[in-house]
Amino acid sequence: MDNVPEDRRARRRVANEVLGVLREMNGHLGMLNRRVGGRVALREADLACLDLIARYGPISPSALAKRAGTHPATMTGVLDRLESGGWIERERDQADRRAVVVRVVAGRGSEIFRLYGGMRGALEEICADYDTAQLELIAGFLARVADAGERSAEELGQV
Secondary structure (H helix, E strand, O other): OOOOOHHHHHHHHHHHHHHHHHHHHHHHHHHHHHHHHHHOOOOHHHHHHHHHHHHHOOEOHHHHHHHHOOOHHHHHHHHHHHHHOOOEEEEEOOOOOOOEEEEEOOOOHHHHHHHOHHHHHHHHHHHHOOOHHHHHHHHHHHHHHHHHHHHHHHHHOOO
16 A cells, blocks of 8 residues: 555645646637637637737737747748738838738627637636635636646747
8 A cells, every 4th residue: 555645645636637627628628729710710720829919919920920839931821821811910010110010800809709609608607606716716726827838838949
């Protein structure tokens, strides 16, 4: 029999459950993103970049490539597809007329927002079951998980 105290075994078991649930969640969210992308004829990488542009835009293509962890040449293809689909527009940066920034075309985001509506509604129902302190704890945990993912991706380098 293991000499590990019961509370350490229980903690390890629960920590492993958390890791397992995060893996499962990642798979289901990936499936959701693929299905949303399929509905609006966007590749998964294009949808991810569109989300980054919506969150951080207007943004330069090089800054977007860095945030997305892709090569700038790959980003050019993504932006070409998004622009030809009417999702984004490229424009000259007002501060530096030689530079280009990309932004989401006004009104197009609502199309995607609607497709994620079921998930958003489910999340609101789930959050309603927790008090503010619990939600703060969950938000802190998820932020740390996101940071760990970002650091791990950076350690692996650019593709």
